[in-house]
Amino acid sequence: MDHRLPSPDSDMVVSCLGNEKTVLEPRPRPMVDSGEMLLRLRVVGFCGTDLFKLTTDSASPGTVLGHEIVGEVIDLGDGVDKFDLGDRVCVPHHVPCGECLYCRRGNETMCETFRENLMEPGGFADSILIKSRATALAAHRIPDDISDAAAVFVEPAACVLRGVERSGIDRDGTAVIQGGGSMGLLHLLVLKAALPGVSVAVIDPLEPRRALAESLGASATAAPGDAALDAVQGLTAGAGADAVFDTVGGSRLLEAGLQLSRQGGTIVLFAHAPDGDRAGFDLNDLFKFERRVLGTYSGALHEQAAVFELIKSGALDPSPLVTHTMPLNDFQRGYSLAKNQEALKILFTPTVSTETT
Numbered sequence: 001m002d003h004r005l006p007s008p009d010s011d012m013v014v015s016c017l018g019n020e021k022t023v024l025e026p027r028p029r030p031m032v033d034s035g036e037m038l039l040r041l042r043v044v045g046f047c048g049t050d051l052f053k054l055t056t057d058s059a060s061p062g063t064v065l066g067h068e069i070v071g072e073v074i075d076l077g078d079g080v081d082k083f084d085l086g087d088r089v090c091v092p093h094h095v096p097c098g099e100c101l102y103c104r105r106g107n108e109t110m111c112e113t114f115r116e117n118l119m120e121p122g123g124f125a126d127s128i129l130i131k132s133r134a135t136a137l138a139a140h141r142i143p144d145d146i147s148d149a150a151a152v153f154v155e156p157a158a159c160v161l162r163g164v165e166r167s168g169i170d171r172d173g174t175a176v177i178q179g180g181g182s183m184g185l186l187h188l189l190v191l192k193a194a195l196p197g198v199s200v201a202v203i204d205p206l207e208p209r210r211a212l213a214e215s216l217g218a219s220a221t222a223a224p225g226d227a228a229l230d231a232v233q234g235l236t237a238g239a240g241a242d243a244v245f246d247t248v249g250g251s252r253l254l255e256a257g258l259q260l261s262r263q264g265g266t267i268v269l270f271a272h273a274p275d276g277d278r279a280g281f282d283l284n285d286l287f288k289f290e291r292r293v294l295g296t297y298s299g300a301l302h303e304q305a306a307v308f309e310l311i312k313s314g315a316l317d318p319s320p321l322v323t324h325t326m327p328l329n330d331f332q333r334g335y336s337l338a339k340n341q342e343a344l345k346i347l348f349t350p351t352v353s354t355e356t357t
């Protein structure tokens with residue numbers, strides 16, 4: 001049991017220690033400067049990137065991870081007139097500059113400025129400072145009828161929408177999603193919301209995930225391998241899918257994705273590959289059969305705004321993907337659940353006092 005408690009001007013955060021360990025510790029509450037705002041955490045999503053950074057030990061000790069947040073405004077710096085105290089807001093942690101070569105060419109997520117983390121100390125914290133660029137350009141006030149559990153998906157769903165748009169899939173096209181975890185199923189929901197006529201097949205070895213995919217609107221589901229090939233051929237009169245979204249990662253999935261796509265189809269890579277993994281596939285899949293392999297990374301302002309509108313309109317409600325909600329005190333438990341694939345989306349809420357009198 002951790003007995004370190006916050007003082008009146010400090011808050012608890014989940015701080016990385018290395019070796020997959022974290023500790024709940026007090027940190028001074030950040031002070032707002034002009035253009036900034038301070039949020040009291042409402043919920044923060046546990047993301048595949050957080051999982052990746054913890055399992056690969058790539059977050060330096062003292063780092064506070066977490067970036068999919070919904071918070072309530074508790075302090076405002078000078079000049080912020082877009083928001084009022086008490087507003088519920090969602091906001092991403094990265095905002096591109098809008099002016100550099102990458103931004104001008106539509107590769108905003110490669111922008112040098114985009115790398116800067118605009119949340120202090122990070123999302124796994126009871127209060128979070130939002131820097132001025134994110135406050136001015138990227139934060140959205142959440143309407144009363146939209147739940148925290150839906151709004152918290154704006155950032156990850158924006159990443160998904162970027163891949164969906166770049167795939168070029170038509171509104172009546174057929175998509176395959178490799179992986180029925182929270183990102184795979186989020187692809188399903190974003191595809192159905194953005195392109196209501198689309199047919200989607202979800203490929204996952206776990207039966208409960210396939211069942212959930214069907215209840216969320218998948219036209220077909222199958223285990224990887226021959227069953228997946230049969231299902232996709234059945235759905236496309238033998239042609240193969242217009243677009244395949246790989247939410248698992250790695251060269252084996254790429255080869256399977258090429259097999260599941262039609263001639264002229266697109267494979268979108270949407271996951272970290274194992275370190276050093278190299279792909280080998282028939283190059284004529286690209287030249288002779290006009291297949292395309294592309295990757296998309298993160299999401300920019302355009303996708304965030306578009307996803308926010310989809311959620312606001314009710315077309316997109318990812319909240320059924322939330323399987324666990326727990327206070328930040330239980331962070332290690334949430335981490336194990338995610339690591340062992342025993343959860344889909346985990347949301348953390350502010351710490352509860354563990355003080356016993």
Ligand SMILES: [Zn+2]
Nearest residue numbers: 047049068156
């Ligand atoms: Zn994320």
Ligand SMILES: [Zn+2]
Nearest residue numbers: 097100103111
């Ligand atoms: Zn830029």
